[in-house]
């Protein structure tokens with residue numbers, strides 16, 4: 001029986017890890033402790049689990065007293081490194097939510113500590129476990145388009161899902177690293193994984209064009225805003241029990257509730273991104289993210305020396321019907337439409353498969369779905385390079401920001 005503890009008792013910690021640990025995986029796993037900077041939230045979390053799981057006020061005490069084998073890190077992104085590093089140093093393995101971290105200093109410190117302690121960091125890239133993307137990976141492994149030359153990737157967040165990032169801590173770069181890290185770490189990892197390659201050079205542009213100060217009026221939170229009647233982004237979260245129990249009722253500890261004004265001036269992340277990446281085997285990628293689109297979804301076009309794969313997957317409130325299509329073009333320009341079923345369950349069916357792999361400690365990995373710190377660094381590394389490229393107005397070499405890794 002392996003002992004687990006959770007650092008970061010918010011939404012993801014509860015639904016992805018806490019609840020399954022005390023229900024589905026009780027024969028292989030025991031949840032022995034909880035920690036959050038907001039202790040009141042951690043206590044509500046424990047109540048929601050319906051078990052006497054101890055809540056610790058100091059993370060070091062959790063490590064010393066509860067003696068977990070593995071720590072699950074589900075804090076805000078910019079603090080992952082604190083819990084990863086302390087846990088490794090105490091002899092624990094770590095399962096961390098994506099992104100592994102948010103800047104190059106934290107990233108290299110994680111890599112160095114993992115190497116020195118001999119313990120293991122797993123990064124939970126659940127997209128690799130989505131049945132739909134797994135089928136694409138299998139096609140790529142059959143070499144159906146030859147050597148990869150170019151990737152064109154567009155990610156669209158609509159004005160429901162996209163706006164949500166601007167209502168929460170994600171909208172502050174010091175907490176999330178920006179969408180290029182918090183969100184696009186998924187996307188960069190999908191490409192790194194699908195084309196089985198690593199990034200080497202990154203160039204980027206980005207701006208905040210829609211949310212933040214791009215509106216004549218603003219408030220602080222929706223729930224006490226004087227513009228409720230006129231704002232298209234007003235949302236009544238007070239009807240949401242989870243919001244009240246987890247965040248609103250515990251605001252006295254940290255002033256945080258995920259109901260911020262999407263137009264407030266403190267927002268300092270980009271909602272519009274354009275990124276170029278050159279990969280080690282020579283492929284180039286152009287990637288864009290728009291966080292205020294009329295509909296939600298993505299398009300990935302992968303060109304190779306023997307053909308091309310086009311993947312479209314769109315959904316969302318404003319699209320009459322979801323649209324999904326995978327097209328393969330062979331060397332003779334023949335097009336085949338490949339039917340792939342969407343997985344069921346949260347995150348395209350990826351979460352439940354990932355949990356089985358984690359808690360049942362499945363080691364077979366024929367499709368390279370299990371990601372460690374190197375994959376975590378390579379995907380966060382693109383996002384970190386995006387930030388540095390925008391700031392320094394130049395191309396960034398991955399080897400200059402991931403100095404703890406051997407990068408050619």
Ligand SMILES: NC(=O)c1ccc[n+]([C@@H]2O[C@H](COP(=O)([O-])OP(=O)(O)OC[C@H]3O[C@@H](n4cnc5c(N)ncnc54)[C@H](O)[C@@H]3O)[C@@H](O)[C@H]2O)c1
Pocket residue numbers: 007008009010011012013035036037038041073074075076077079097098099124126169182347
């Ligand atoms: N893989 C996925 O699909 C997926 C989906 C959602 C969230 N996530 C990740 O899960 C993590 C948690 O996200 P969430 O949606 O649960 O957010 P959340 O705001 O609901 O929870 C975050 C928790 O971290 C705590 N926290 C903040 N700073 C801390 C610190 N310094 N030390 C300890 N605790 C701290 C907060 O008090 C809060 O309880 C993030 O890293 C996020 O990127 C991943």
